[in-house]
Amino acid sequence: MNKDKLKRIYNEIKRFDTIYIARHIGPDPDAVASEIALRDTIKLTFPSKKVFSVGASVSKFKYIGKLDKINEYDYENSLVITLDLPNMSRVDGINLEKCKNIIKIDHHPFVEKMGYLEYIDEKATSTCEILLDLVNNTRFKINENIAKTIIIGIVSDSNRFLFHPSDDKVLYKVADLIKKYKLNLQEIYDSIYRRPMSEVRLMGYIASNIKVTRNKFAYIIIENDIVNSFNADASSASNMVNDFNNIEEFIVWMFVTKDLKSDIFKVNIRSRGPVINEVASNYNGGGHKFSSGARVKTMDELNSLINDLDNLCKEYIKEKECKNEV
Ligand SMILES: [Mn+2]
Numbered sequence: 001m002n003k004d005k006l007k008r009i010y011n012e013i014k015r016f017d018t019i020y021i022a023r024h025i026g027p028d029p030d031a032v033a034s035e036i037a038l039r040d041t042i043k044l045t046f047p048s049k050k051v052f053s054v055g056a057s058v059s060k061f062k063y064i065g066k067l068d069k070i071n072e073y074d075y076e077n078s079l080v081i082t083l084d085l086p087n088m089s090r091v092d093g094i095n096l097e098k099c100k101n102i103i104k105i106d107h108h109p110f111v112e113k114m115g116y117l118e119y120i121d122e123k124a125t126s127t128c129e130i131l132l133d134l135v136n137n138t139r140f141k142i143n144e145n146i147a148k149t150i151i152i153g154i155v156s157d158s159n160r161f162l163f164h165p166s167d168d169k170v171l172y173k174v175a176d177l178i179k180k181y182k183l184n185l186q187e188i189y190d191s192i193y194r195r196p197m198s199e200v201r202l203m204g205y206i207a208s209n210i211k212v213t214r215n216k217f218a219y220i221i222i223e224n225d226i227v228n229s230f231n232a233d234a235s236s237a238s239n240m241v242n243d244f245n246n247i248e249e250f251i252v253w254m255f256v257t258k259d260l261k262s263d264i265f266k267v268n269i270r271s272r273g274p275v276i277n278e279v280a281s282n283y284n285g286g287g288h289k290f291s292s293g294a295r296v297k298t299m300d301e302l303n304s305l306i307n308d309l310d311n312l313c314k315e316y317i318k319e320k321e322c323k324n325e326v
Pocket residue numbers: 030031084107125126127157
């Protein structure tokens with residue numbers, strides 16, 4: 001954590017009257033929760049500022065809060081804060097090329113420079129955890145609702161403190177929020193994790209049909225008619241990759257869905273050993289060391305990605321065997 005930089009971000013926010021907050025397309029709960037939590041924090045601390053959280057709303061995440069619709073942007077005199085977004089091309093709802101003043105706050109590995117002030121903390125579980133650091137180290141005020149929103153982002157991205165890099169620090173920080181605002185953790189969990197039976201049935205389909213190689217690489221291409229037959233949508237199918245953690249038979253697993261609009265294969269990859277973001281970056285993707293995504297256009301490209309990940313697993317197992325760790 002870099003306290004001086006957090007203070008600089010606070011001072012920059014203080015300087016501007018109009019602020020836009022943006023995140024990535026195809027958002028997850030951390031992306032949406034962070035843009036809502038930061039907007040509400042700024043508004044609570046500085047009631048006269050105009051603050052907007054932009055990007056398409058996702059009905060599934062309505063429980064987190066409402067986003068703002070804007071027809072005209074004041075690109076010249078405003079501050080833009082990008083959250084949970086490592087590269088400009090994946091931004092939703094705003095044209096970053098036109099923005100004069102950009103601050104970036106993110107926990108993904110660095111991809112490209114976007115703003116004049118950048119705060120990247122790869123050791124944070126989520127962008128919401130960084131926002132909590134920002135609140136805890138500056139004069140920002142929050143309330144019960146904002147505290148809840150911040151916890152939604154942290155819990156979702158860390159999958160209840162299961163994923164790397166969850167540690168004692170984040171547990172203490174969340175515990176402090178729960179205590180201070182007397183939050184009901186079960187209620188928060190319920191809002192995040194409640195789901196229809198149709199999704200669980202689709203998970204059953206995936207579990208029954210996923211292919212596993214002898215190098216412990218698992219993958220499945222989930223066709224859209226299958227997704228539809230379970231009454232689910234492609235993005236929830238693809239996010240189910242997070243529910244297949246800690247399965248003995250594989251160390252890297254990949255879910256592929258097809259985006260109907262762009263006719264592109266959307267790939268979601270997870271690992272509990274090999275570092276996967278380097279391979280993903282060769283296929284129009286990237287992300288965290290153990291949690292990455294990619295987008296490929298053709299079946300040939302997809303097969304080559306499958307091959308690369310399978311080889312990565314093979315190398316990883318070989319190395320482990322040499323060290324006698326398996
Ligand atoms: Mn995130």
